[in-house]
């Protein structure tokens with residue numbers, strides 16, 4: 109459904125994404141994980157043609173159902189956004205207009221993207237609200253966003269994302285602002301929608317515990333690059349990249365990890381864009397790094413059918 113190939117994006121001349129490739133099929137969930145600032149949102153925004161003005165796409169392609177989105181005319185991109193691609197963000201305010209009733213906002217998408225009017229629009233609105241668990245449909249439709257709880261706002265944003273009948277849902281930190289119980293309900297809802305609607309889901313989080321049980325495959329990013337790709341099981345049971353292992357060790361929400369005596373923060377900091385040297389950007393923080401790691405960029409090494417890693421220790425001559 110979605111194929112991103114070798115995507116490279118600069119902001120003000122500094123690379124924020126370099127050689128990012130990923131693919132998500134219908135009914136499949138891909139998790140994108142990495143600490144804050146590693147380029148997850150930029151990847152999502154590039155897919156949507158919503159990169160900041162200062163950003164420049166240097167290379168790569170983004171295809172939705174085979175059609176190239178990079179460089180596509182704004183008119184075509186407007187059909188994609190809120191139409192074939194639904195978006196959910198951390199802040200409902202990013203999607204919901206604070207001064208418009210929820211029902212009217214969703215109704216606008218139903219009119220714009222599906223041409224529904226009158227009773228058909230009202231029925232579609234009610235069905236959508238029920239589908240996302242907002243059962244008091246009349247009250248919710250009449251409410252302004254601030255009159256709803258955080259979890260309900262998130263559900264309303266999901267209903268809006270679904271209103272254009274998307275084939276792909278991009279959820280960027282959808283639960284980061286919610287408490288654990290509500291977060292888990294929202295993730296369950298996304299999971300159910302993916303299965304019932306056969307949606308491709310790109311689930312983005314800085315938190316591996318969020319990605320964990322809800323994705324088929326996981327892509328780990330560091331400093332604008334993908335560094336490890338694997339099935340969700342393999343990421344947890346057989347992580348190979350030292351950065352992935354550090355993320356797991358630093359993730360308090362993961363079963364098993366919580367029982368370890370000390371949760372280790374990852375020492376050091378993500379390098380700002382453009383400041384990484386010629387080699388692996390993680391090398392300065394990596395306990396296993398050798399001098400060569402700072403000199404040469406690792407290539408992908410395949411470790412199994414669906415598991416690959418970018419780290420010199422898996423290359424010949426280590």
Ligand SMILES: Nc1ncnc2c1ncn2[C@@H]1O[C@H](COP(=O)(O)OP(=O)(O)O)[C@@H](O)[C@H]1O
Pocket residue numbers: 119124142143144145146147148149150151160162380381
């Ligand atoms: N509007 C912007 N202008 C300039 N740089 C930005 C902007 N937004 C993000 N960046 C930079 O791009 C990099 C990637 O950011 P982002 O994709 O938002 O990370 P993540 O979503 O993984 O936390 C970071 O270095 C960030 O500082």
Ligand SMILES: [Mg+2]
Pocket residue numbers: 145148149150280281
């Ligand atoms: Mg982000």
